[in-house]
Amino acid sequence: MMSPATRHRVRLRRLPRRVAPFPNEHLSSYLHRLGEANGLPGNAFENHIANTAIPDRETIHDLTGLPERTLIFALPELRTPDDLDTYPALRGRPTAVGSSNYCPYCAGLRGPARPVRVWATHEQVLCRRHRIWTGGPVLTCEDRWSRIDISELPDVLAAHHRHQRLIVRFGREQVRHAFEDASCLVHQWHKGLPWPFRSVHARLAILEPDPGRWCLSSAICRTAEYPVTVAVTTFLADAAWRNRLLHMDMVDRQGAIDCLTETVTDGAVPAGVFDPLLTQCIEQRYHARAGPAETVS
Numbered sequence: 001m002m003s004p005a006t007r008h009r010v011r012l013r014r015l016p017r018r019v020a021p022f023p024n025e026h027l028s029s030y031l032h033r034l035g036e037a038n039g040l041p042g043n044a045f046e047n048h049i050a051n052t053a054i055p056d057r058e059t060i061h062d063l064t065g066l067p068e069r070t071l072i073f074a075l076p077e078l079r080t081p082d083d084l085d086t087y088p089a090l091r092g093r094p095t096a097v098g099s100s101n102y103c104p105y106c107a108g109l110r111g112p113a114r115p116v117r118v119w120a121t122h123e124q125v126l127c128r129r130h131r132i133w134t135g136g137p138v139l140t141c142e143d144r145w146s147r148i149d150i151s152e153l154p155d156v157l158a159a160h161h162r163h164q165r166l167i168v169r170f171g172r173e174q175v176r177h178a179f180e181d182a183s184c185l186v187h188q189w190h191k192g193l194p195w196p197f198r199s200v201h202a203r204l205a206i207l208e209p210d211p212g213r214w215c216l217s218s219a220i221c222r223t224a225e226y227p228v229t230v231a232v233t234t235f236l237a238d239a240a241w242r243n244r245l246l247h248m249d250m251v252d253r254q255g256a257i258d259c260l261t262e263t264v265t266d267g268a269v270p271a272g273v274f275d276p277l278l279t280q281c282i283e284q285r286y287h288a289r290a291g292p293a294e295t296v297s
């Protein structure tokens with residue numbers, strides 16, 4: 001629906017080539033592709049849509065001729081709070097909160113073409129169809145446009161299934177926050193502790209045979225850590241496990257730690273007795289986090 005202010009603005013000329021947005025695409029990513037497809041790369045396209053610093057849905061509609069519904073569903077930045085009343089099917093779709101790469105094969109980019117950026121939920125770390133790691137919003141790394149083939153890593157795919165089941169069991173936002181903590185924790189353990197994660201190194205060896213190139217800030221490192229991160233998330237998301245650790249007697253507490261070390265750290269106990277980073281993560285779980293949800297609700 002057009003806003004009253006819209007009726008008085010200058011309409012932009014429709015571009016000759018129509019370009020469909022990818023699901024949940026960043027507006028900037030879409031506009032860049034739209035400009036390129038119409039022979040207006042970079043600044044030329046920005047000049048074309050001058051005076052609309054943040055293009056609204058009417059502007060995009062003018063430029064593309066795409067229906068309002070298509071734009072609202074595909075481009076989260078163009079939505080308003082009222083849209084949920086008109087389109088209840090928006091519920092559960094990603095909001096403009098967490099960013100990820102879109103699978104280059106789903107985007108049809110076989111060569112070194114420009115990557116597509118999308119809004120994603122925290123568990124959207126891979127493309128199951130093409131067995132490609134896309135990274136998701138939480139597991140940050142230095143190489144932004146990596147293209148990692150995970151077809152030889154069934155434990156990464158299995159961890160992804162577990163991750164999705166955790167969301168069903170504990171709720172999306174609770175698992176999201178636990179996953180954020182777990183990813184930080186596992187990465188710190190991997191960087192700082194003397195004992196190696198044997199499973200992480202085994203996965204790294206498949207992704208990159210030369211250990212000299214196992215950079216800790218690389219995407220392959222975050223990929224190899226992912227199953228461990230999901231395992232730790234399982235503990236952090238579970239209030240019963242946290243309570244055993246923080247409030248019960250020593251025997252119960254030791255049992256909770258044993259369960260974690262057997263499942264996650266190959267029997268090693270972080271920091272000798274107990275790891276302050278882990279304790280911090282567990283205690284912080286009691287303080288609700290503010291911030292926008294990663295899906296429309």
Ligand SMILES: [Zn+2]
Pocket residue numbers: 103104105106107127128129130131132
């Ligand atoms: Zn794909």
